[in-house]
Each structure stands twice: as structure tokens, then as C-alpha cells.
Amino acid sequence: MTTATTKTAPLITPVLIAGCVILMLGFAIRASFGVFQIPIAEEFGWARAEFSLAIAIQNLAWGIGQPLFGAVAERFGDRKAIVAGALMYAAGLVLSAWAITPGQMQLLEILVGFGIAGTGFGVVLAIVGRAASAENRSMALGIATAAGSAGQVIGAPVAEFLLQSYGWQEVFLIFAVVILSSLFALPFIRSPKVATKAELEESMGVVLKRAFRDPSYTLIFLGFFSCGYQLAFITAHFPAFVTELCGPIDPGGMIAGMGITTTSALGAVSIAMIGLFNIVGTITAGWLGKRYTKKYLLAGIYTGRTIAAAVFILLPITPESVLVFSAVMGALWLATVPLTSGLVAHLYGLRYMGTLYGVVFLSHQIGGFLGVWLGGMMYDLTGGYTLVWWIGVGVGAFSAIVHLPVRETRGPVAAAA
Numbered sequence: 001m002t003t004a005t006t007k008t009a010p011l012i013t014p015v016l017i018a019g020c021v022i023l024m025l026g027f028a029i030r031a032s033f034g035v036f037q038i039p040i041a042e043e044f045g046w047a048r049a050e051f052s053l054a055i056a057i058q059n060l061a062w063g064i065g066q067p068l069f070g071a072v073a074e075r076f077g078d079r080k081a082i083v084a085g086a087l088m089y090a091a092g093l094v095l096s097a098w099a100i101t102p103g104q105m106q107l108l109e110i111l112v113g114f115g116i117a118g119t120g121f122g123v124v125l126a127i128v129g130r131a132a133s134a135e136n137r138s139m140a141l142g143i144a145t146a147a148g149s150a151g152q153v154i155g156a157p158v159a160e161f162l163l164q165s166y167g168w169q170e171v172f173l174i175f176a177v178v179i180l181s182s183l184f185a186l187p188f189i190r191s192p193k194v195a196t197k198a199e200l201e202e203s204m205g206v207v208l209k210r211a212f213r214d215p216s217y218t219l220i221f222l223g224f225f226s227c228g229y230q231l232a233f234i235t236a237h238f239p240a241f242v243t244e245l246c247g248p249i250d251p252g253g254m255i256a257g258m259g260i261t262t263t264s265a266l267g268a269v270s271i272a273m274i275g276l277f278n279i280v281g282t283i284t285a286g287w288l289g290k291r292y293t294k295k296y297l298l299a300g301i302y303t304g305r306t307i308a309a310a311v312f313i314l315l316p317i318t319p320e321s322v323l324v325f326s327a328v329m330g331a332l333w334l335a336t337v338p339l340t341s342g343l344v345a346h347l348y349g350l351r352y353m354g355t356l357y358g359v360v361f362l363s364h365q366i367g368g369f370l371g372v373w374l375g376g377m378m379y380d381l382t383g384g385y386t387l388v389w390w391i392g393v394g395v396g397a398f399s400a401i402v403h404l405p406v407r408e409t410r411g412p413v414a415a416a417a
Contacts (some may be wrong), residue, residue, distance in 0.1 A: 085118010
């Protein structure tokens with residue numbers, strides 16, 4: 001009698017590595033936009049709200065583009081969607097470098113936002129999710145999400161470094177070349193169709209109708225709003241927030257000894273630190289997502305963010321508190337992504353995961369639009385970010401609560417037929 005040996009599917013695959021490269025480069029650029037707030041405003045004499053609105057529009061375009069690129073990938077192929085996204089991303093950066101009015105910048109950020117959608121989570125996580133085995137899927141999604149965080153670690157400091165030698169226009173052009181270089185990873189993007197036979201027989205319309213009728217999908221959609229609000233606000237405004245409101249750096253202290261001598265440099269480093277700690281946070285979330293109930297993990301993450309933000313704004317803002325907050329927020333930053341995308345895949349299958357997650361991600365980006373835009377507008381009206389910060393605390397608490405009733409058991413495939 002012959003005993004068959006069960007082969008364990010590998011976690012690290014060429015598809016996962018290629019997806020990580022694309023996400024890392026795309027998110028390195030996206031995470032750096034907050035560093036450009038002050039240089040652009042000073043060059044043109046724009047109000048803070050003007051460039052904030054441009055970044056807000058970028059976030060909204062990213063959200064609108066996400067389900068569209070997810071559908072394109074599922075209909076015409078993953079590689080074509082990524083190529084289209086990279087080209088739009090690069091074109092938006094190049095053209096933005098020549099913008100001289102707020103309206104031009106805001107219009108061109110639509111192109112950048114769609115480019116981020118084509119090279120971002122909605123398309124790439126769907127590829128990684130389909131290529132991974134069931135036992136590895138949650139962890140693979142966590143690793144891919146962490147790659148985006150790795151980009152955030154390097155994006156803001158690199159932008160700050162380049163701005164010491166080049167104008168912001170030249171930095172935009174350099175970043176356009178960087179995003180096009182991500183296309184060298186395309187030959188390794190080969191995502192097998194691992195959906196079940198029943199899923200393959202369903203049309204996109206049937207699956208979308210089933211999801212839209214499901215209260216759990218609505219709750220997931222609503223819950224992702226605060227994630228976008230908090231993340232986009234901090235990415236766009238935290239460097240300027242730290243530059244202007246943080247207490248002075250002690251010239252003889254540990255922080256100055258690390259080479260961080262100005263609050264401007266501290267603002268860029270804070271974004272990098274968020275990204276660094278997020279690498280650990282997202283991988284841990286992916287690992288936990290296989291072992292524990294995802295909705296409770298999500299509720300816990302939003303609760304942790306809410307407490308961290310409230311404590312930070314209530315205490316004096318010092319260089320030390322900025323670094324501690326960045327570490328704590330970083331550990332919780334994108335930890336929601338592998339859990340949310342994994343929950344969508346679990347509840348509604350893999351066949352149209354890109355589109356379904358893209359729709360949920362639209363809520364994230366609506367929140368992102370409001371977080372960035374309100375940040376700039378309220379700064380100009382009140383001279384500070386305090387009110388917008390407290391709104392973020394409130395929506396974080398809302399998301400913690402709204403995930404609790406989510407049903408985490410998958411219904412029959414044909415339920416909506």
C-alpha cells in the first residue's frame with residue numbers, strides 16, 4: 001500500500017514577490033505627497049487648502065478607479081490593468097510637475113489617483129489572493145500589504161532628501177520614472193483562476209447583487225470609511241502638523257543624535273516610522289486573520305487607533321510623543337487591509353474579489369478625501385488641525401462598533417440568483 005505525501009503549498013511565490021514590488025514602489029510615491037505641502041504652498045503662495053484638495057481629489061479618484069480597475073483586470077487581464085495604471089500614474093506625475101495653478105494641480109491629481117488604483121491594493125491583492133493557497137491566503141495578503149508599508153518607510157524620507165537638491169517638479173519627474181520601473185515585475189504576474197466551479201458559473205452582476213443585499217457587506221463598506229479618513233489625513237498633513245506644532249528638538253538629545261535636527265525632518269521620519277511599524281502590524285494581522293475571527297480583530301484595531309489618536313492630541317506634542325504615536329499608529333495602520341480583503345474573499349469568493357474589494361475600498365477613499373480636504377480647509381479657517389483630528393477619533397470609534405454585527409459565515413453561492 002502506497003501512502004501519498006501531501007505537498008504543502010509555498011507561501012513565498014514569484015507572484016507574491018512581484019506584487020510586493022509593484023505595491024512598494026507605488027506606495028512609496030503616494031506616501032510622500034504630504035512632504036510637498038509646504039514647498040508647493042510657499043512657491044505659489046497657495047492656501048493650505050489648495051494642495052490639500054489636490055491630494056483629496058487624488059484619494060477620491062483612487063477610490064473610484066479601484067473597482068473599475070478590478071473589473072478591467074477580471075475582464076481583460078491583470079497585466080493590462082497594471083500597465084494602464086502605471087502609465088496613468090507616470091503621466092499624472094509628469095503633467096503635475098508643470099502645474100502652476102491650484103485648478104491644474106487638482107485636475108491632474110485625478111490622473112494620479114487612477115494610476116494608484118491600477119497599481120494598488122484592489123488589483124494586486126486580488127492577484128495575490130487568487131494565487132495563494134487557502135491556508136496561506138491571509139498571510140500572503142498581509143505580506144503584500146506590508147510591502148506597501150515598506151514603500152511608505154522610504155517614500156517620505158527619499159522625497160525630503162531629494163528636495164534638498166532638486167525642486168519639487170524634478171522630484172515628481174524622478175518619481176514618474178520610478179513607477180514605470182515597476183513594470184519590470186510584470187512577467188512574474190501569473191494568477192491562476194482558483195475560484196470554485198460554482199463561482200465561475202456566476203456572473204459579476206449576480207455576485208454584486210448578492211453582496212449589495214447582504215447587510216454584512218454594507219457594514220464592511222461603512223467601517224472602512226474611517227480607515228481612509230485617518231490614514232489619508234495623517235499621510236497628507238502629519239508632516240506639516242509636526243513641523244509647525246511639535247515642541248523643539250533638544251540639540252543634545254537622542255533624537256538629534258539620530259540626525260533629526262528639525263521638526264520638518266521629524267515630520268518626514270514620522271511617516272517613515274509609521275510605515276516601518278506597519279510592516280510588522282500587517283504581517284501580524286495576516287497571521288492572526290487565519291486563526292481568529294476577522295471582525296473582532298478589525299474592531300480591536302479601530303479601537304486601538306481611536307485611543308492612540310485621543311491620547312496623542314490630549315498630551316503636549318513633543319518629539320518623543322510624535323515618535324511614540326507614529327510607532328503605535330504604524331502597528332495598526334494598514335493592518336485592516338489583509339483582514340478586510342480576506343473577509344471579502346471569504347464571504348463572496350475569489351472570482352470577483354478585485355471588484356468587490358474595490359467597491360469597499362471606495363468607502364475608504366471617500367473617507368480619505370474628507371480627511372485630506374477637511375484638514376486643509378479647517379487649517380485655513382481655524383489655524384490648526386484639532387477639530388479635524390477629533391472627527392477622526394469619532395469615526396474610528398464608529399468603525400470599531402460597526403464591525404461587531406458582521407456575519408463571518410459564508411452563505412450559499414447561489415443565494416442571490
